[in-house]
Amino acid sequence: MSHIVNKQRNILDFALSSLLRRKGKNLALVTVYTLVVFALASVMFFTQALKKEATLVLGATPELIVQKLVAGRHDLIPVSYIGKIKKIRGVAGVEPRLWGYYYDPLVRANYTLLVNDKFKLPPQNILVGAGIARVRGAYRGRSINFFSYDGKPLTFRVRGVLSLESELLSADLIMISTADFRRLFGIPEGYATDLTVHVRNHKEVATVAAKIQQFFPDTRPILRDEILRTYKAVFDWRSGIVIVVLAGALLAFLIFAWDKAAGLSAEERREIGILKAIGWETSDVLQLKFWEGLTVSLTAFLVGTILAYVHVFWAAAPLFATVIKGWSTLYPNFRLTPFLSFYQIAILFFFTVVPYTVATIIPSWRAATIDPDQVMRT
Amino acid sequence: MRKSSIFLVFIGACSLALGLAFLDAHLQAAGDLPYLRQEIKVVETLQLTDLCLATEARHTRHPSQADWHSPFQSHPGALDHFPSGGIIQPPETVIKGYEPHRQ
Incomplete structure (x- = not known):
């Protein structure tokens, strides 16, 4: 056993010396490879964590929402629809929801205004999300001006700021009273933004939805x-930036694989020839090339994955934040709850380490099986 | 010290760091449970439907609620030009085509 271990360590020593002889080239290779793994792992960690958090948190969302469409667009729904929907068997209750958007030209930000009867807000008092408090300086006790639908200025007093912990949900929210909401947007009584329907038996939700549409x-x-x-x-592998990153990584791998599979350099071929001439077996040469490939790919994999973890979960993914923020000036400051699984790491390992290691061995095997004399002469 | 020893120590240290990342993820997830519960409570109380990830356009602020024309604004042939629209895939119902809830 110790003989095998010793032999492998000797081959590893030789492989490392061989890599260090071409220090510049291999360092560049490891750097690029690490960046590819970092990009892939960052996307994987970020999307998985977002998906997990969304699934967990949005499990409490209303079980059925009814919108009205006019010419393909979301329109105000008459509250008179509630009576007929309530009569559908299985419906436990129907509530109108009032919500909408307000563009604030002062800070060029979009707010989501929401009415909730559970918050008994006095007239002209609002609660604001932490994001709004930050960009507009709208802290407790301050006043904030909006322009109503007919251009009249309305002043609201900030009664409080919604919790920082729920910023992923409420950064741009403004809680407002029903009367103020209707006054601000000119929405007449008898209309709501949409309806939420509570169904007694979860299995009947689809049936109730079908009846409502009927x-x-x-x-x-x-x-x-x-x-x-x-x-x-939403954050599937086919979605926008994910496919761009995946395509970039795939192309980078193709270049690696092409570089390796297209053949070894004259220097590497000569090295193999000399090793065979001094008595190395073909299997020894293959083991040497395996260790060389594994050294590069394992280093890139481990360093890239650790950097990706730090980027996404410690530094709050600054590289993705730029894209998510887009043109908006109001964005949430959130830190994702890490969800890391062995399955993710195994997938990453399989797609990054294995192809490179295999691509390293194949051309070496071809060179190692040729007569050493011929290899050294070419 | 042999080169292989240095390399093995390096790989061992990296593997340990990866293991610590798992531990950190586990501890952070456990520590975040009260916040997650609070988020669930917020969703339940305020009857929210979407995460506040991107606020620049309604189809990226409320991907599950926006009508299917909103990414193209008022122009039927226009492309979605909001940067955040580039990372948020349309809802499943849009990809699969319009299928009314019929029995």
């Missing part, structure tokens, strides 16, 4: 399951 063909029911599925698909 009674009101101009509506669009949105099931909780659909919302959850949306968030599972």
